[in-house]
Amino acid sequence: MLAVQNVTRTFNKGKAGFRNVTFSMKEGEIIGILGTSGCGKSTLLRVLSGLDDQYSGKFTLSKTDSDHKVGMMFQEPRLMPWLSVNDNIGFGVKTAKQKELAKELLDLVGLNGFENHYPKDLSGGMAQRTAIARSLITEPDVLLLDEPFSALDAFTKMQLQDLLLSIWKKRQTTMVLVTHDIDEALYLCDRVFILRGQPGEIYAEIKIEQKKPRSRGDVTLAEKKAEILNLLDLNNDIKEKVQ
Known part of the structure; x- marks a missing residue:
């Protein structure tokens, strides 16, 4: 459905944004973009949505007609x-x-x-x-979600995550979800791309095999979370703060 090839968008003299991002996704798939603040996640969505055209590389939708539709949901309802x-x-x-x-x-x-x-x-x-x-x-052929639930309390966030899954089940909408929330990414996504650095680059890809909807307390998801924490070096950061 969507193919992204070596897309780069940097600013602040190359110190911010993202670079050399390449991935593809199938119709009906939910992809997560996960990383710490400043690695270019939201900038990537702005490029894919057409709101920012100052990039290099290319991305394409597999639709044969010219009427490609991309939906965008921001952090605030707006x-x-x-x-x-x-x-x-x-x-x-x-x-x-x-x-x-x-x-x-x-x-x-x-x-x-x-x-x-x-x-x-x-x-x-x-x-x-x-x-x-x-x-x-x-x-839309692809729905882009930029941390849509980050400002909500935990219970409301879980309710809307379930709502998003119910919409996906009914409509099979292809989605790209940007999030800081590891649990959210593991609960909703089929694959998760880890962005690291400034500018951000794809550091790893995590596949989640369990069918949706998933149990939030699933042991395998907990293991995946530990893997992601290690990939982001967050476990080391926590240990250093405790010491």
């Missing part, structure tokens, strides 16, 4: 405060099919009964549900 939930979800849609889809998405994200509420009346979780629905209104 809802328009003067529009209702329903109008935020359907903002910019023109066809009757899309308007009908907006109703379907409202139900899919569990916001029936709140369609006429405004962002100021929503909890953080409800605002993110609205943002998820809005990102799917164009039926």
Whole structure:
């Protein structure tokens, strides 16, 4: 579905961003991009979304037509405060099919009964549900998620992770998820790419074989987490702080 070949985007005299990123993914796959702050994860999504064209290398979608659709969900909901939930979800849609889809998405994200509420009346979780629905209104070929649940409390975050999986199960949307949360990456993704350095480079690829949905307490996932901590040198950092 998506092929990324030697893509580089650096700034601050080459000291920030990412370089030489290469990977490919199949339709319906969920890929995680994991790394510590400053390694270029969000910058990579900006490039793939078309919001940043100052890069080298290339990336392609496998669709044969020219109407490639990429959806983007940011860290914050970024809802328009003067529009209702329903109008935020359907903002910019023109066809009757899309308007009908907006109703379907409202139900899919569990916001029936709140369609006429405004962002100021929503909890953080409800605002993110609205943002998820809005990102799917164009039926994107690839959905890019930039730490979409990082600002939420632990329980709301888990609920929305499960919601994302339910959407994936129903629609088989191909997704690229940027996250700091190792547990989130292991729970949601089929493969996880570890970015390290400044500028960031792909340091390792972790495959998660368990079928989704997974148990959050799965022993194998705990072993994968320990492996990722070692790859990021976080275990050593923790030991040094304790000492």
